[in-house]
Amino acid sequence: MSLESDRAVACPGKPDDFGASCQSQLAGSLKKPFYLGSLQLPSNVFCAPLAGCSDLPYRQMAERFGRPGLHYCEMVKIDALVRHDPNTYRLLDYTPAMHPIGAQICGSKPKMAAEAAQIVEDLGFDVLDLNCGCPVDKVTKDGSGSGLLKQPELIGEILSEVVARVKIPVTLKIRTGWDEASIVAPEITRLAESAGAKAITIHGRTREQGYHGPANWEWIRACKIAAKNILVIGNGDLFDPASALRMFASTQCDGFLIARGGMGQPWLAHDMISLLSGDAPPVRTVADVRSALLAHLDAILSYQNERQALLDFRRVGCWYLKRCENVRPLRMELNKAASTREALSLIRGFTWEKAAFSVGEGE
Numbered sequence: 261m262s263l264e265s266d267r268a269v270a271c272p273g274k275p276d277d278f279g280a281s282c283q284s285q286l287a288g289s290l291k292k293p294f295y296l297g298s299l300q301l302p303s304n305v306f307c308a309p310l311a312g313c314s315d316l317p318y319r320q321m322a323e324r325f326g327r328p329g330l331h332y333c334e335m336v337k338i339d340a341l342v343r344h345d346p347n348t349y350r351l352l353d354y355t356p357a358m359h360p361i362g363a364q365i366c367g368s369k370p371k372m373a374a375e376a377a378q379i380v381e382d383l384g385f386d387v388l389d390l391n392c393g394c395p396v397d398k399v400t401k402d403g404s405g406s407g408l409l410k411q412p413e414l415i416g417e418i419l420s421e422v423v424a425r426v427k428i429p430v431t432l433k434i435r436t437g438w439d440e441a442s443i444v445a446p447e448i449t450r451l452a453e454s455a456g457a458k459a460i461t462i463h464g465r466t467r468e469q470g471y472h473g474p475a476n477w478e479w480i481r482a483c484k485i486a487a488k489n490i491l492v493i494g495n496g497d498l499f500d501p502a503s504a505l506r507m508f509a510s511t512q513c514d515g516f517l518i519a520r521g522g523m524g525q526p527w528l529a530h531d532m533i534s535l536l537s538g539d540a541p542p543v544r545t546v547a548d549v550r551s552a553l554l555a556h557l558d559a560i561l562s563y564q565n566e567r568q569a570l571l572d573f574r575r576v577g578c579w580y581l582k583r584c585e586n587v588r589p590l591r592m593e594l595n596k597a598a599s600t601r602e603a604l605s606l607i608r609g610f611t612w613e614k615a616a617f618s619v620g621e622g623e
């Protein structure tokens with residue numbers, strides 16, 4: 261498909277200078293209020309739903325550095341919500357400081373999705389998102405998650421039921437298609453707009469791709485061209501503040517969804533917003549990594565029991581340390597720590613002066 265459009269991409273120029281021109285253009289556009297339906301958001305930089313990762317402590321960490329435009333909790337299954345499964349409700353824990361906050365539901369039955377959406381609204385959420393991207397077999401086998409990409413009309417049906425049921429804005433998050441031979445993102449963008457969704461997030465990978473290879477931002481551009489009123493949020497490979505400028509330059513997207521880039525960089529939304537507002541973001545150092553890691557572990561300790569906290573320490577510790585050089589001994593010891601107390605003393609006692617932080621995807 262040709263991605264040539266009648267709307268020129270606004271930030272041409274050499275790779276060296278497009279950053280500055282995009283920056284001033286975006287700084288201007290961010291001076292306007294950003295609305296999702298009637299809901300005003302602080303910015304157009306959102307934090308992604310991340311199953312097993314974007315829990316309450318994760319979101320508290322993003323808050324410490326400054327409010328993102330919107331937090332999404334990790335996905336919850338509609339059948340688990342409607343049968344009031346307490347473990348599922350716990351995934352939706354949030355504090356009043358986290359507004360605006362969105363919940364994401366996963367399922368393929370329109371009536372049950374509407375019931376789940378009602379529960380989400382009653383829990384005080386500001387936004388309801390439909391998951392059309394989860395690639396996991398046990399989710400897709402009943403046609404949920406990215407399984408829905410094989411039935412675009414069903415996505416329209418689910419959205420119509422949900423939009424009719426709740427007052428909060430409804431959004432959806434998709435991959436570009438099941439595989440390269442069946443790209444449906446622009447078609448779903450139009451369907452979602454007709455069904456009343458206010459924004460669509462495009463993860464620029466197919467289901468078949470999983471997380472391999474770079475995200476194809478051309479499809480985000482194609483969705484932006486397909487969209488009339490629905491807002492298009494770009495997602496995929498936003499690992500540092502400047503990547504948002506590059507994404508805007510090639511897609512003209514309305515907003516940005518940070519996913520893996522936020523794991524171990526809780527400041528990323530804040531720094532991206534700074535850059536998009538025309539300010540130079542702070543240069544992050546290994547001292548920032550150390551203090552954020554300790555604060556994150558503290559937040560985990562306040563939320564989880566010792567056994568779960570230790571498991572979370574290893575997982576979260578790995579996110580922070582994978583972006584640092586010369587920390588291999590600490591990584592190994594942290595994985596062997598028998599208690600959270602031992603893990604904390606390892607981190608505090610480590611010679612951080614020898615380590616170095618580099619932004620990016622991490623190893």
Ligand SMILES: Cc1cc2nc3c(=O)[nH]c(=O)nc-3n(C[C@H](O)[C@H](O)[C@H](O)COP(=O)(O)O)c2cc1C
Binds near residue numbers: 313393475519
């Ligand atoms: C560990 C993990 C969990 C995820 N969980 C969800 C989820 O619950 N809902 C969802 O829509 N996407 C989920 N995703 C996908 C991300 O939100 C995002 O679309 C994807 O990682 C691409 O963005 P990135 O390249 O910037 O990481 C998950 C991704 C990862 C790595």
